[in-house]
Each structure stands twice: as structure tokens, then as C-alpha cells.
Amino acid sequence: MSKADVIVTNAVVRTMDPEQPRATAFAVAGGRIVLVGSVDEVRAIADPDTEIVDLAGAAVIPGLVDVHNHHLMAGETDLYQLTFSPSATFDEVVEAVRVYSAGLEPDAWVIGEAFGSVLIDDFSRGSARQRLDEAAGGRPVALTDDSHHNRFASTRALELAGITADTPDPDQGHIVRDPGTGEPTGLLLESATIALTEAVDAGLQRTPERYRGASRRALEILHSYGITAFQDAAATVEIMGALRDLDEADELHAWVSSCMLSSGFLFANTPFGDELVARGEEFRTTHHRPDFVKVALDGVPPTYTGAFLTPYLETPEHGHGHCGVTTMEPAELEAWLLRTAARGLGAKIHCTGDASVRVALDAIETVRAAGHLEPKYHIAHGQFVHPEDRPRFASLDVAADISPYLWFPGVITDAIAGVRPSEEASRLQPNRDLLDLGVLVAGGSDWPVSESPNPWEGIQGLVTRADPLGRHSGTLWIEQAVTLEEALEIFTVNGAKAMGMDDVTGSLSVGKSADFVVLNQDPFAVPAERIVETHAVETWFAGRRVYAHS
Numbered sequence: 001m002s003k004a005d006v007i008v009t010n011a012v013v014r015t016m017d018p019e020q021p022r023a024t025a026f027a028v029a030g031g032r033i034v035l036v037g038s039v040d041e042v043r044a045i046a047d048p049d050t051e052i053v054d055l056a057g058a059a060v061i062p063g064l065v066d067v068h069n070h071h072l073m074a075g076e077t078d079l080y081q082l083t084f085s086p087s088a089t090f091d092e093v094v095e096a097v098r099v100y101s102a103g104l105e106p107d108a109w110v111i112g113e114a115f116g117s118v119l120i121d122d123f124s125r126g127s128a129r130q131r132l133d134e135a136a137g138g139r140p141v142a143l144t145d146d147s148h149h150n151r152f153a154s155t156r157a158l159e160l161a162g163i164t165a166d167t168p169d170p171d172q173g174h175i176v177r178d179p180g181t182g183e184p185t186g187l188l189l190e191s192a193t194i195a196l197t198e199a200v201d202a203g204l205q206r207t208p209e210r211y212r213g214a215s216r217r218a219l220e221i222l223h224s225y226g227i228t229a230f231q232d233a234a235a236t237v238e239i240m241g242a243l244r245d246l247d248e249a250d251e252l253h254a255w256v257s258s259c260m261l262s263s264g265f266l267f268a269n270t271p272f273g274d275e276l277v278a279r280g281e282e283f284r285t286t287h288h289r290p291d292f293v294k295v296a297l298d299g300v301p302p303t304y305t306g307a308f309l310t311p312y313l314e315t316p317e318h319g320h321g322h323c324g325v326t327t328m329e330p331a332e333l334e335a336w337l338l339r340t341a342a343r344g345l346g347a348k349i350h351c352t353g354d355a356s357v358r359v360a361l362d363a364i365e366t367v368r369a370a371g372h373l374e375p376k377y378h379i380a381h382g383q384f385v386h387p388e389d390r391p392r393f394a395s396l397d398v399a400a401d402i403s404p405y406l407w408f409p410g411v412i413t414d415a416i417a418g419v420r421p422s423e424e425a426s427r428l429q430p431n432r433d434l435l436d437l438g439v440l441v442a443g444g445s446d447w448p449v450s451e452s453p454n455p456w457e458g459i460q461g462l463v464t465r466a467d468p469l470g471r472h473s474g475t476l477w478i479e480q481a482v483t484l485e486e487a488l489e490i491f492t493v494n495g496a497k498a499m500g501m502d503d504v505t506g507s508l509s510v511g512k513s514a515d516f517v518v519l520n521q522d523p524f525a526v527p528a529e530r531i532v533e534t535h536a537v538e539t540w541f542a543g544r545r546v547y548a549h550s
Contacts, residue, residue: 063228065495068444
């Protein structure tokens with residue numbers, strides 16, 4: 001038995017390992033777990049140089065896993081941008097822009113997020129642009145909505161983006177226009193945001209140092225929530241370059257999986273598709289695995305761009321029978337998945353409507369039938385899954401990547417209820433059904449689409465189907481609630497399995513990386529409504545303390 005570098009003792013340890021689910025101590029050597037057991041068993045391998053961490057009965061769990069975030073984007077937001085809550089009113093957004101702009105140079109960009117989807121109508125009016133022009137003092141303004149699929153541009157920002165009344169709608173995008181004048185109102189949907197993103201990039205100093213700084217800041221935030229493994233769900237050359245550079249400098253204290261972009265949908269100035277995939281191995285390091293591609297197969301329901309099997313509610317603009325469309329034809333998606341599977345790459349497929357889920361599953365079925373059994377596949381979000389398609393997740397070995405932060409009662413669910421039939425809108429995220437069918441369900445924050453990557457918000461939401469922060473009343477399809485044990489699995493071992501990283505993390509098992517969290521309370525010992533009060537006192541990665549609560 002190896003002598004221990006660190007011994008954690010007198011703890012209430014939930015290992016998430018079914019072979020040994022509970023323990024009171026464990027030992028670490030060389031950054032790995034070497035023994036899990038009783039206090040006496042573990043202390044027996046200590047020597048005079050062993051660090052003894054006596055937790056006096058505190059709860060310990062494996063490092064938490066976030067299977068879906070946009071970490072560098074979130075780091076940039078925290079360091080460099082104006083932020084406001086998705087629950088902010090339009091007037092509150094305008095005032096936030098006014099206050100933020102007051103300290104800027106006359107031609108500086110005002111970059112901010114995230115206005116709620118329920119404000120889409122407010123931002124569709126020409127008067128919105130006039131008010132924000134005045135609030136910003138004529139500066140270029142670019143604001144992002146809570147889905148991160150849509151943006152708003154002020155008059156100066158539209159000018160810099162080259163968007164005028166004569167600019168045609170791009171493929172898979174829409175420039176919202178004043179019905180009387182035809183002038184852009186400033187609201188840009190889906191791929192119409194790319195021109196604005198290009199203008200923003202041209203006006204900012206996007207250096208490798210800036211990217212590394214944003215990635216480093218995101219890691220600090222993730223560690224503060226006990227997260228030691230995550231998947232960046234839309235990785236670019238710049239994002240993967242930052243991760244590689246940090247790991248080579250011994251600053252990447254997390255297991256990271258990257259999903260390489262399959263298309264330029266919503267993204268500007270970056271290689272994508274086959275060009276990006278061909279470069280993936282440039283960025284592989286000890287802790288960074290570029291093992292997935294990302295497909296945004298549809299948009300989002302509040303802007304009628306999610307793809308559904310049945311029509312949206314009728315509106316003057318969209319008429320009767322509008323169901324939305326996928327961003328790829330089925331044959332194109334099949335070809336892409338077959339091509340990337342041949343390289344050993346899995347895929348995360350963004351699907352917000354039940355039609356896109358079906359198209360994705362059909363394509364994956366083709367890939368499996370062709371003999372590609374090893375690549376990992378995720379259906380991301382999947383708020384709406386037709387009952388006939390739910391068993392297919394298990395039979396095709398597809399993980400359900402869920403973001404419970406986004407669907408308990410709140411702004412986004414209210415926005416969905418405004419565009420989909422009420423009976424359907426009240427039936428979001430069939431988690432209980434999926435688990436009972438044997439589906440691998442893994443939890444992700446989609447941060448910064450969610451305001452915070454705090455896993456305990458998602459865990460409590462899974463258990464109670466209610467807003468864990470008490471901002472909105474009621475529950476959402478309470479029959480789909482899961483147990484706390486299941487919710488913790490969703491944010492630990494299940495996430496590791498979904499990313500293909502359960503060989504190194506996800507449970508406190510001998511041989512795995514010593515990634516663990518010391519908690520302020522045992523979440524199993526408090527009422528369900530207090531689970532969200534759980535937080536990290538210490539976060540450890542590979543046997544090193546990387547965060548301590550002050």
C-alpha cells in the first residue's frame with residue numbers, strides 16, 4: 001500500500017461508488033485515491049510527512065461535474081461586461097446601461113447580458129433602440145438575451161455591424177424590423193447576431209492573454225461551487241488554446257472536455273466543422289480532452305426557432321401551423337456524425353423542441369447501426385421529448401444533458417408558455433421518466449445562460465421542481481421529481497460517464513483523481529427546501545486544495 005500524502009479523516013463521505021457508497025476516511029497519494037475506508041484503516045498508512053485533514057464530522061462528496069457550460073464566455077462576462085438579471089424589466093435594463101455607460105469613453109462598447117426572453121417584444125420596438133441610444137450616450141450597445149441565441153444592437157452598433165434596412169436576413173437568422181418603416185429595430189435573432197459579434201470583436205482587444213484570463217477567472221468561480229470537471233459546450237480555437245496554455249502552466253485544476261463547433265451558427269470569426277476538428281489534437285493535454293463536437297440543431301422556443309412536431313401558438317408574424325425547422329437537414333446531420341464518429345468523436349446536440357430531438361436520435365441510430373458504438377452522444381436541453389422517443393435514449397446509449405437551472409418556474413418557462421400550448425408548456429423536462437427508462441441523465445448549468453453555475457440550485461430544483469431561490473411560486477410537473485441521491489448522481493458520476501471521464505473522476509474510488517468537496521452541511525440531513533444552502537467549504541483537485549471558503 002502506498003504511503004499517503006494526504007489523509008481525510010472523521011468525515012461523512014458519500015463516495016458515489018456503488019461498491020463502497022459510504023466511508024469515514026480516505027487517503028491520497030500522487031493526486032489519486034489510494035484507500036477508502038474507516039478512520040483506523042486509513043490512518044494506518046500515514047507517515048510523519050502525511051498531511052492529516054480532520055473534518056470533525058463534515059460532509060464530503062466527489063468533485064461536482066458540470067456537463068454543459070460556456071466557461072470562457074462566463075469568465076469574460078464576469079471580468080469585462082455589464083450584467084443584469086434576466087428578471088430585470090426593460091426599464092431596469094435601460095437604467096443599467098445608463099449607469100454603466102457614464103464611466104466609459106465616448107466611443108467605447110457597452111456589452112451586457114442577459115435580458116429575459118419575456119422582453120423580446122419590448123426589444124422588438126423601434127422605441128427601444130431610441131431609449132438605449134440615449135441611455136448609452138450614442139455609444140455602441142450590444143446586449144444578449146438569456147438564451148444567448150439573440151442580441152440587441154443600438155443605432156451605432158448596427159452601423160458598425162453594417163446592418164441597414166436593405167440588409168437581407170441571413171440564412172437561419174432574422175433582423176427584426178419596424179413594420180412601418182422597414183428599419184431594423186435593433187433586435188437580431190439567431191445567426192443575424194453574427195454581424196454584431198464580428199463588430200464587437202473588431203472593437204475589442206481579443207488577445208490570448210485576455211482569453212487565458214477569462215478562462216482562469218471561470219475556473220476560480222467553478223471551484224468556489226465545488227466543480228472539478230466540466231464540459232465546454234461550444235469550444236473554439238481560442239477557448240481550447242486557453243485551456244491548453246493553462247494546463248501546460250499547471251493552472252488547469254479541473255478535468256475539461258470540449259465540444260468543437262460543427263458550424264458557424266451563432267459564432268463569428270472562428271474555424272468550425274472539419275477545419276476545427278482537424279486541429280483538435282493540437283489542444284489535448286493531461287486535463288483537457290477535445291473529444292466532442294457540438295451541433296446546434298435548432299434555436300429556442302421564445303423566438304419560434306425551436307423545432308417542434310406540432311405548431312406554435314398562432315401569431316400575426318408566424319401565422320398558423322409554424323413548427324420551426326432544424327438547422328441541418330437529416331442527411332447532413334447523419335453525414336457529419338458518421339464522419340466525426342470515424343475519428344472517435346462524440347457529439348453534443350442542442351435540441352429544444354421535440355422534432356429536433358427526433359431528428360438527432362434518428363441520426364444517432366444510423367451511426368450506431370454503422371458500428372460506431374464507442375462515441376458518446378448527448379441530447380442537450382431536451383425540455384420536450386415525445387413519449388415515443390424517450391426509450392430511444394437508453395437503447396441508443398444517448399445521455400440526456402439537462403440544465404435544471406433553466407426550467408423550474410421562472411423567466412424562461414414563462415416565455416415558453418407564451419408560445420407553446422399550455423398543456424405542453426407545463427410538461428417540461430421528463431427527468432423521472434428518463435431515469436426510470438434507464439437513461440443516463442447528466443446535469444449542466446449552461447452558464448452563463450444560467451446566472452450561476454451553482455450545482456445546488458440545479459440539485460434542489462430536480463428534487464422539488466420549484467424555484468430554489470424563491471423568486472417564482474409553484475412547481476413544474478412535480479411528478480417528474482427525482483430523489484436527492486439521484487440528483488447528486490446526475491451532478492457527479494453521471495456527468496463523468498457522459499463525458500467519458502469516469503475513468504478519472506466522478507466518484508471517490510481507489511485509482512481515481514482525488515477530486516472532492518468539503519461541504520458546510522450534509523444535504524441529506526436538511527429539508528429539501530434547504531438543499532440550496534449547501535456550499536463548498538473547500539474544493540480539492542488531484543489532492544490539492546484549490547478553493548477555501550473565506
